[in-house]
Amino acid sequence: MTSIRAAAPLVMLLLSGCVLGPDHKAPEIALPLKYAEGSVKSNGDISETAWWQSFNDRRLNALMKQGLDQNLSILEALERINQAEANVVVAGANALPSLTLSSQVERSGARGFRGTNDTTPRTQATGNLDVSWLLDLFGRYKRNKESALATLDQAYANVDAARLSLLSSVAAAYIDVRYYQERIAIARSNLKSRRETLELTRLQLEAGAASRLDVVQAEGLVNSTVADIPGLETSFRRAAHRVATLLGQPASSMLSDLQRGAGQPVARINTKTGIPADLIRNRPDIRAAERALAAAVADIGVAEAQLYPSISLGGSITPSYTRLAGGSDSHLLSWSFGPALNLPIFDGGQLRANLSSAESKAREAYLTWKDTVLGAVEEVENALAAVTRDGRTVAALRDTVRSYDEALNLSTASYRDGASSLLDVLDAQRSVSSAQANLAQAIQQQAQDYVSLNVAIGGGYAWGKGPTRVAAAARTAAAQ
Structure with missing residues (x-):
């Protein structure tokens, strides 16, 4: 009796098994306390912050919501969640006993010919019940399920990353749409002004106050302006097509809607960038890389467990019944x-090589995570540096446009009075046109940099969707 009591804990330990391989720990990296041009205050969870609403553009707000619901890349990522969930079930099923039931009924006989007697027909029914269970003594299936759960978490993070990418792409394409509309409007306004100058020059020619050269120069400036418009219209259509495609619609389906003009988007709220450490929580691509690392670490345990013996329990029960045509029958249970x-x-050396490969993949996954973190910090630093300076560029260009507008008005009035040459007017028109185009481009760049900054800090991808799913693998580890 004493020996049985002493052996019982050993048997239970054998049945419970141990788990081989390293346990995953959150990776660490040294980061600065703040961005070069940022503050030392954390911005917390910003996944539900609708940063694009600061543009005060209702059309853009509607496009963002529509894109989050209809974008094909997001829907593809959601399907990969379904696949990962199925793999978790498969991984868990491997550690459970399997039970298979089969049955068969058969009627057989033979008819003789050329002197051969017939065989007696008989009916035979058989069944088979098989059970098998591979004891997970070294945690192979536990690690396998842990890897599957981490991969599931990675799939959820990839959906968040797809949403963040969608927000960036839709905002960028919409900003381009309004930019090219502004450029087209500027070109048409300049074309009107230059045609008026051409008509004035022709009148001056008839009055003997201008030369044919002046008329030809004015005509050349008009024609060059006309030549600019088709290219701008093409760029507008391409941007509009891009918006439609991102929303899961045919390319030309939104042209008529977007052709209704609106001003260029201008952000009116300063972004709180937080600190570099916030990125580890807020950037879904960083979370996806960390979950890939967790899966790779769990795979080390799977590979290591294959180096050790495995024990499986199995059994079967097979009843059979046979009845002959004469009425006799037999019963058998095996x-x-x-x-x-x-x-x-x-x-x-195959199993050792598999373990070495798994360890190398885990080290690679860590390097990928680290590279993702550092790349995210660089993106924030670049966008923050640009946003900080864009405002000064836009303000200076607004002043430039006002100055050149005044110069054009003065040169035009002087030309009408015959006090200056046509060349002064044409130069002033070119200066105004260039300054207006530069201002429109600067406003576009300012908006794009604002988008880049908010995307770089990981804002807005969970808007309208609720909190991000808590990591399944993390919950499992906490429960254990």
């Missing part, structure tokens, strides 16, 4: 049960 030991002895 069964079997027993353990099986699988001990790897010589495999040419």
Whole structure:
């Protein structure tokens, strides 16, 4: 009795098994306390912050919502969640006993010919019940399920990353749409002004106050302006097509809607960038890389467990019934049960190589995570530096446009009075046109940099969707 009591804990330990391989720990990296041009205050969870609403553009707000619901890349990522959930079930099923039931009924006989007697027909029914269970002594299936759960978490993070990318792409394409509309409007306004100058020059020619050269120069400026418009219209259509495609619609389906003009988007709220450490929580691509690392670490345990023996329990029960045509019958019940030991002895180094490969993949996954974090910090630093300076560029260009507008008015009035040449007017028109185009481009760049900054800090991808799913693998580890 004493020996049985002493052996019981050993048996329970054998049945419960141990888990081989390293346990995943959150990776660490040294980051600065603040961005070069940022503050030392954390901005917390910003996944539900609708930063694009600061443009005060209702059309853009509607496009963002529509894109989050209809974008094909997001829907594809959601399908990958379904696949990952199925893989979790598969990984968990491998550690459970399997039970298979089969049955068969058969009627057989033979008819003789050329002197051969007929065989007696008979009916035979058989059944088979098989059960098997591979004891997870070294945690192979536990690690396998842990890897599957981490991969599921990675799939959820990839959906968030797809949403963030969608927000960036839709905002950028919409900003381009309004930019090219502004450029087209500027070109048409300049074309009107230059045609008026051409008409004035022709009148001056008739009055003998201008030369044919002046008329030709004015005509050349008009024609060059006309030539600019088709290219701008093409660029506008391309941007509009891009918006439609991002929303999961045919390319030309939104042209008529977007052709209704609106001003260029201008952000009116300063972005709180937080600190670099916030990125580890807020950037879904960083979370996806960390979950990939967790899966790779769990795979080390799977590979290591394959180096050790495995024990499986199996058994079967097979009842059979046979009835002959004469009325006699027989009943038989056969069964079997027993353990099986699988001990790897010589495999040419394959299992060791698998373990070495798994360890290398884990180190690679860590380097990928680290590279993702550092790349995210760089993106924020670049966008923050640009946003900080864009305002000064736009303000200076607004002043430039006002100055050149005044110069054009003065040169035009002087030309009408015959006090200056046509060349002064044409130069002033070119200066105004260039300054207006530069201002429109600067406003576009300012808006794009604002978008880039908010995307770089990981804002807005969960807007309208609720909090991000808590990591399944993390919950499992906490429960254990």
